[in-house]
Amino acid sequence: MENQANLDDVRDPLIIAETWKQEGRNVAVATVVETWGSAPRPVGSHLVIDADGNFHGSVSGGCVEGAVVTEAIDVIDNGMAKMLEFGVADETAWRVGLSCGGRIRVYVERLN
Amino acid sequence: MDIALLKAVNDARRARRAVVVVTDLGDGGSRLILQNQEVGGELGEAVSKAFRTGNSTTVEAAGRHLFLNIHLPQPRLVVIGAVHISQALAPMARIAGFQVEIIDPRTAFASADRFPDVKLYPDWPETILSERPLDAYSALVAVTHDPKIDDFALKAALEAGCFYVGALGSRKTHAARVERLLALGARPDDIGRIAAPIGLDIGAASPAEIAVAILAQIVRALRLRSSGDRRAKGEAA
The missing domain is CATH 3.40.50.720 (NAD(P)-binding Rossmann-like Domain)
Structure with missing residues (x-):
């Protein structure tokens, strides 16, 4: 095990994104860029998504990942980065909001 | 973000070197900054602070809305x-x-x-x-x-x-x-x-x-x- 990579290759989203891309998959990287109030994952946290909707990592405690995956597939298709915002103030809060009461902004970009 | 940048980020993390990824939230461009690399102006100050505190943040610099993601080595x-x-x-x-x-x-x-x-x-x-x-x-x-x-x-x-x-x-x-x-x-x-x-x-x-x-x-x-x-x-x- 002497030369094993230091990072957790099984769980580290950025390592997984690199591996996926090298395997020829289309990949998007979602990043928490701002948080207000109580947010479950800190700024800088990543969720990585492939075109089939497989994902690794997290941007919340599991509250909004489904919505981010859906948006990410669009981003993979058209290449246009997107800023998403989630919070209890959203009309869709009851569907994809944050039950903790915080707000987060998530930047989704395609890995080119 | 392009794959070459992501690979450079992951290589730095594997080598236990601290790096910041700066993403322009306006045009989507991103670049890598190594610790101790000279960066001037408002961006430079924000980058030094990110290395010091380990906190990622958004910042306004030279009229641009930027996101600084700090990657410290795995503990x-x-x-x-x-x-x-x-x-x-x-x-x-x-x-x-x-x-x-x-x-x-x-x-x-x-x-x-x-x-x-x-x-x-x-x-x-x-x-x-x-x-x-x-x-x-x-x-x-x-x-x-x-x-x-x-x-x-x-x-x-x-x-x-x-x-x-x-x-x-x-x-x-x-x-x-x-x-x-x-x-x-x-x-x-x-x-x-x-x-x-x-x-x-x-x-x-x-x-x-x-x-x-x-x-x-x-x-x-x-x-x-x-x-x-x-x-x-x-x-x-």
């Missing part, structure tokens, strides 16, 4: 002593996100049988730590109770600025250790950073509970260090 936990406590501490620390290594020259203790799935070095700390030096993103835990194994590693950890240094043993044992470290030339201020007796005071009794107490104290040291919070050293148990 590493070096345990001196392949003892019962270490058998519990190693898997817990790995789950908590630490890169774990165990060093113990006593091959009866440091056996793969007792430590599956852990980087295990059945050798002297002097040898291993010269090949794999400690750094500011490392924690060192000395639990052999044997000065000829623990002391060198403790002094090396203080010199390397490890974010956490802890040593097993009673107050009396530690008082004797302090004298030995002074004789080895360690600075009194540095010696004061050693968490001893080791672990948060949660009344831990079993080896696994002591491992929880130690891991909690390490996490506290890691997360509170940039705040200058005096709690960072924690209540010794």
Whole structure:
């Protein structure tokens, strides 16, 4: 095990994104860029998504990942980065909001 | 983000180098900044702050809305002593996100049988730590109770600025250790950073509970260090 990579290759989203891309998959990287109030994952946290909707990592405690995956597939298709915002103030809060009461902004970009 | 940039970020992380990824949230362009790389202006100030605090943030610089994502090296936990406590501490620390290594020259203790799935070095700390030096993103835990194994590693950890240094043993044992470290030339201020007796005071009794107490104290040291919070050293148990 002497030369094993230091990072957790099984769980580290950025390592997984690199591996996926090298395997020829289309990949998007979602990043928490701002948080207000109580947010479950800190700024800088990543969720990585492939075109089939497989994902690794997290941007919340599991509250909004489904919505981010859906948006990410669009981003993979058209290449246009997107800023998403989630919070209890959203009309869709009851569907994809944050039950903790915080707000987060998530930047989704395609890995080119 | 392009794959070449992502690869550079991951390579830096594997090499235990701190990097910042700057993303222009207007046009989507991104670039990599290494620690100690010269960056001027508002961006430069924000980048230095990110390296110092370890906090990612958005910033306005030269009329652009930028996101700075700081990637500090993965925290590493070096345990001196392949003892019962270490058998519990190693898997817990790995789950908590630490890169774990165990060093113990006593091959009866440091056996793969007792430590599956852990980087295990059945050798002297002097040898291993010269090949794999400690750094500011490392924690060192000395639990052999044997000065000829623990002391060198403790002094090396203080010199390397490890974010956490802890040593097993009673107050009396530690008082004797302090004298030995002074004789080895360690600075009194540095010696004061050693968490001893080791672990948060949660009344831990079993080896696994002591491992929880130690891991909690390490996490506290890691997360509170940039705040200058005096709690960072924690209540010794």
